[in-house]
Amino acid sequence: MAESASNLVQAAAAPGELPEKATPKPQSNPFGRKRNEIPTAEELLANINRQLPxxxxxxxxxxxxILQDPNERLSESRVTLPAAAFYHEANRTVYEKLLEFYDKNLPVDPVMLTNALRDQNLLERVGGPAAITELFTFVPVPTHYSYYKKIVLDKHILRQMIHACSLNIDAAYEFGKTELDADINTLIDHSEQRVLAVREATNGKSDGVKSLASHVAEAIDNIQYMLEHPGQLRGLSTGYSKLDSMSGGLQGSEMFVIAARPSMGKTSLAMNLVEHVAVDCDKPCAVFSLEMSATMLVRRLLVSRAQLSLGDLSRGLMSRAQMEALSKATRELQKATILIDDTPGLDVLEMRAKARRMKKQHDIQMIMIDYLQLMTSSSRRAQDNRQIEIAEISAGIKGIAKELNVPIIVLAQLNRSVEGRKGQRPVLSDLRESGSIEQDADMVGLLTREDYAGGKMEVGTEEEEERKKGQALLILAKNRNGPTDDVPLRFIDYAMRFVERFPEEGEAESP
Structure with missing residues (x-):
């Protein structure tokens, strides 16, 4: 390398003269600063009108x-190269017209392109017939197409980043000037969403389509694993054997909706599932609690894990054995990774951003949301129509499950029609506000309790009341990848805990 550099210097020198020692020229920059010095915010803002890349x-x-090889290039460009990636309007207009030809299955050549642009009064906008001829002969061979496309996409991403950061700067300057800007955390979440949207668009350039052969290979691998590990769950264990046998465990990318009327124990059941996955299976979990505070959820976790009475704990009435049980539960929960976000009225996009961070930082394996109807959607379509809003929230949650490849347990409310039905057994149509929840969910469990059906205590004989006490059913009304059936449970009300109920513990289950 030293000899090569020396030869180059000597070649540049005049004949008969000794080359002077080359001194590197300082690289120019818009601020007149040293290379490794970071410009100040004032200097950046002063140069904010620089030309976009x-x-x-x-x-x-x-x-x-594309013009030289349209059959080969247009099919790929249609999927991987958006028209917005072209900065110059003339280039973008020509490209859009080429895509239009491809969609209509028309032949592509300079004559056809020129004629179509002239008919729509667009020819002069792109520079006239001479510009089209120049485009056709601009590169000698089209083999470097992929390199040109990468440059165009990279510049497009840089412009998107500049735009997102400019919006973030403007939002930061304007923060606090209206009553809607009460929470700075919302500003941070929205700023992060803009930047993450650029990342999402970047990752989405590939069509993501796999051949049938690759899908078959994956399916065979799954079948072979099941044959080699008979009886082993494919997903996360729920802690309830019958539910595990019907579902095969909680699978990645699946959405499991647990719905019930108020005060049936939805949160208790969901937290029992989170506790089992996080503590017993040692898998990190995330909880988005829109109804209860994180402090109340942790208190419930401790009481449920130690199987204590929340009432006795509130009054400070605990024996030595109960104190030891509480101490043990505390140590077990401290070792587990349960991330709790208790932001009220959480927007589905904010939740998506937070879930992404949790997945990246802690590799969460399951998400629980309490509950769906308390979430919001900030899209314009959702502002005036609650059903559209719920549909967007439901679709957004399912999208998060697929993107992060984790199961998501979502709690939801049932409407009041179940209370007027004989036997008060809930059905799928009782899901409140939108049928899209039923459509998006992979599994739907309807929770009901015999001693608290319809939200009020049922009055019967003393023997019947004793038999019904604590009896609960999780009706698996939808299971996309398995059978549907009832999962018998018993609710320990003082500890807010659901445990399995076996046939010998009570009467035959209701059909």
């Missing part, structure tokens, strides 16, 4: 490659 040559190279 683009490459006219790369854009023309892409279009020229």
């Amino acid at each position: 683009f490459s006219d040559e790369a854009e023309k190279g892409v279009i020229s490659s």
Whole structure:
């Protein structure tokens, strides 16, 4: 390397003269600062009107490659290269017209392109017939198309980043000037969403389509694993053997809705599932609690784990054995990874951003949301129609489950129609406010208790009341990948804990 550099210097020197020692020129920058010095915010803002990054040559190279080989290039470009990636309007107009030709299955050549642009009064906008001819001959061969496309996409991503950061700067300056800007954490979440949206768009450039052969290979691998591990769950254990046998465990990318009327114990059942996965299975979990505070949820976890009475704990009435049980539960929960976010009125996009961070930082394996109807959607379509809002929230939760490949347990409310039904047995149509919840969910469990059906204590004989005390059913009304049936449970009310109920413990289950 030293000899090469020396030869180059000598070659540049005049004949008969000794080359002077080369001194590197300082690289120019818009601030007149040293290379490694970071510009101040004032200097950045002073140069905010700098030209956006683009490459006219790369854009023309892409279009020229397409024009020379349209059959090969257009099918790929249609999926992986959006028209917005072209900075110059003339290039973007030509590219959009090429995509239109592809969609209509029309032949692509300079004559057809020129004629179509002239008919729509767009020819002069792109520079006239000479510009089209120049595009066709701009590159000698189209083999470097992929390199040109990468340059165009990279410049497009840089412009998106600049736009997102500019919006974040403007939002930060304007924060606090209206009554709606009460929470700075919301500002941070929205700022993060804008940047993450650029990442999402970047990852979404590939069509993500796999051949049937690859899917078959994955399916065979799954079947082979099940044959080699008979009886082993494919997903996370719920802690309830019958539910595990019907579902195969909680699977990644699945949405499990647990719905019930108020005060049936939805939160208790969901937290029992979270506790089992996080403590007994040692898998990190995330909990989004829109109804209860994190302090109350942790208190419930401790009481349920130690099987103590919350009433006795509130009054400070505990024996030595109960204190030891509480101490043991505390140690076990401290070792577990349960991340609790108790932000009220959480927007589905904010939850998505937070779940992404939790997945990246803690590799969470399950998410629980309490509960769906308390979430919000900030889209314009959802502002005036509650059913559209619930549908967007439900679809957003399912999208998070697929993106992060984790099961999501979602609590939901049932409407009052169940209370007027004979036997008060809930059905899928009782899901409140939107049928989209039923459509998006992979599993739907309807929770009911015989001693608290319809939200009020049922009055019967003393023997019947004793038999019904604590009896509960989780009606698995929908199971996309398995059978549906009732899961008998027993509710320990003082400890807010659901345990399995076996046939010998009570009467035959209701049909």
